[in-house]
Amino acid sequence: MIEPLSHLPPHLRARLAAALETGMLARPYAEAQVVTLLGRREGADAVSTALRDLDRLGITGSAAAAWLRSIDAIASRAATPDLVWSGPEVPGLHARDTRRVYDELLGSADHSVLASTFVFFDGPKAFEVLAHRMDERRGLTVTLLLDIQRKRADTSAPDQLVRRFADRFWTTDWPGDLRPTVFYDPRSLELDGPAGVLHAKALVVDDETLFVTSANLTEAALDRNIEVGLLLRDRALALTVSEHFRALIDGGLLQPLPAS
Numbered sequence: 001m002i003e004p005l006s007h008l009p010p011h012l013r014a015r016l017a018a019a020l021e022t023g024m025l026a027r028p029y030a031e032a033q034v035v036t037l038l039g040r041r042e043g044a045d046a047v048s049t050a051l052r053d054l055d056r057l058g059i060t061g062s063a064a065a066a067w068l069r070s071i072d073a074i075a076s077r078a079a080t081p082d083l084v085w086s087g088p089e090v091p092g093l094h095a096r097d098t099r100r101v102y103d104e105l106l107g108s109a110d111h112s113v114l115a116s117t118f119v120f121f122d123g124p125k126a127f128e129v130l131a132h133r134m135d136e137r138r139g140l141t142v143t144l145l146l147d148i149q150r151k152r153a154d155t156s157a158p159d160q161l162v163r164r165f166a167d168r169f170w171t172t173d174w175p176g177d178l179r180p181t182v183f184y185d186p187r188s189l190e191l192d193g194p195a196g197v198l199h200a201k202a203l204v205v206d207d208e209t210l211f212v213t214s215a216n217l218t219e220a221a222l223d224r225n226i227e228v229g230l231l232l233r234d235r236a237l238a239l240t241v242s243e244h245f246r247a248l249i250d251g252g253l254l255q256p257l258p259a260s
Helices: 010-022 031-038 044-056 061-078 098-108 128-136 158-173 219-224 235-250
Strands: 082-086 112-117 141-146 181-184 202-205 209-213 227-232
Touching: 010 031, 010 061, 031 044, 082 098, 082 219, 098 128, 098 202, 098 209, 098 219, 098 227, 112 128, 112 235, 158 181, 202 235, 209 235
Parallel strands: 112 141, 141 181
Antiparallel strands: 082 227, 112 202, 202 209, 209 227
16 A cells, blocks of 8 residues: 555655645645656556555645655665675674675575676576576566676677677576576677776665675685675665666667577
8 A cells, every 4th residue: 555655766755755744745645746746657646546545544644744754764774784795704893794695685586686797607606596596486587797708819709709608608607497688798899809898796686685796706706805895775776776777778788698
């Protein structure tokens, strides 16, 4: 009933609360009013319905505004990031472990995973937890963003490099029967040298949790190197990151890896 209100981005929730407090938005909470207030039509009908549901329960506009404010107060505390480290442990300091965070997030994904890494080694080990979760959750949507590198002095055409990478990835590196969707940055394959590479190391799970780290998906980065990252359970920020990557995909700036 109230999910559309709790799922609004924080700035729109604050705008809605202010309108309810001042009476700018009042019963019967017409959809047109909500569209004007939020500046978008998407989700406005659900927000209007949620406000009318609260009204039927006797929750006034000012009370609804106070409840919306409390969501943000709670969210601001819940969104405090956790530091995540790889490397030697420091006595007396608590820190989340990079490999453990990866395994926990991938092993608990319910709806979607978007993962970006610059380098991975030992694909079957690097992707083992994710492949197993895809087998467990058949509806899980998985998108991998990977960098394809041109080795020094290799003058192969870009499409040949992509084909070799795809053949190796699907036959050797990916350990599961169900396959993710994979994208790469074609600029890294230009013959005159890379005009840019896909260097981001990030993980978005269920559009709810965001993990940004300096660590690649390698044993050294996950266990031995000194790497640092931030883990946030912040839906608004997680959505912002996943939507940015999807805009790169929709705009053709990231290309799909051939499936076979």
